[in-house]
Amino acid sequence: MINVYWSKYNMFTENMNYMMDISISPVLSSLHKKIGNPVQDDVNWLGCPAVTNLLKNTFAFTNPMTLDIKLNSNKTIDWLDNNLEDYISVREYSDKNVILDYLVPLSLFSENDINITLSQPFLSNKNLNNAHLIPGQFNISNWFRPLIPSYSIYDNGRFTLDKGDDLFYVKFDTDKKINFIEFYFTDTLKDIVKSSLEIKRYKKNTSLQDLYEKFNSQRINKIAIKEIKKAII
DSSP: OEEEEEEOOOTTSSSOOTTSOOOEEEHHHHHHHHHOOOSSGGGOGGGOHHHHHHHTTEEEEEOOSOEEEEEOTTSOEEESSSOOGGGEEEEEEETTEEEEEEOOOEEEEOSSOOEEEEEOOTTSOOOOSSEEEOOEEEETTTOOOEEOOEEEEOSSEEEEEOTTOEEEEEEESOSSOEEEEEBOOOHHHHHHHHHHHHHHHHSTTOOHHHHHHHHHHTTHHHHHHHHHHHTBO
């Protein structure tokens, strides 16, 4: 079993989100509950090894609130429902594309050497129209930064996410059972995350391996896990 420490603390907005309905759930178990039992074995695709091997240790992170916006051609936003301005950041990528950052983060860390992959919730029925989630992969024992759903949007228009939607999947690259332990952010942990994010700004094109080596050579991994264990909820 591998302990994975997680937090939903949001350091990107002054709005406290510890009361928000954020959850992490195993995709395979959730699908069994949603679809129900098969009428016969030969249609049980959720029991197929090809499917179970793919979805093993894959978890869904759920959306805590409804987001309903219209993205205009000049990159401004019209709010069609709740005004969640503090949770949205829009960056221009090209004349045909923008990146929308939805600032509802998930932070993960582990003492075990383990890679995670963030991907679009491909088994969800949600249609993002002309947008897709930007995927990513890194080692959560060698780097400490939040996972933030960021969307590449190709056309102007409406963009919606409903409360309870799967925002993204996180797959852990291990066959061992994942044991989630929630923690709260201390000031030291906030400083570590800020440093992790800032270094990419003044050291551009730095490889992940170089970041890992710097993170560990400065013993930041030891500091992070010490602070996390002090702040377990």
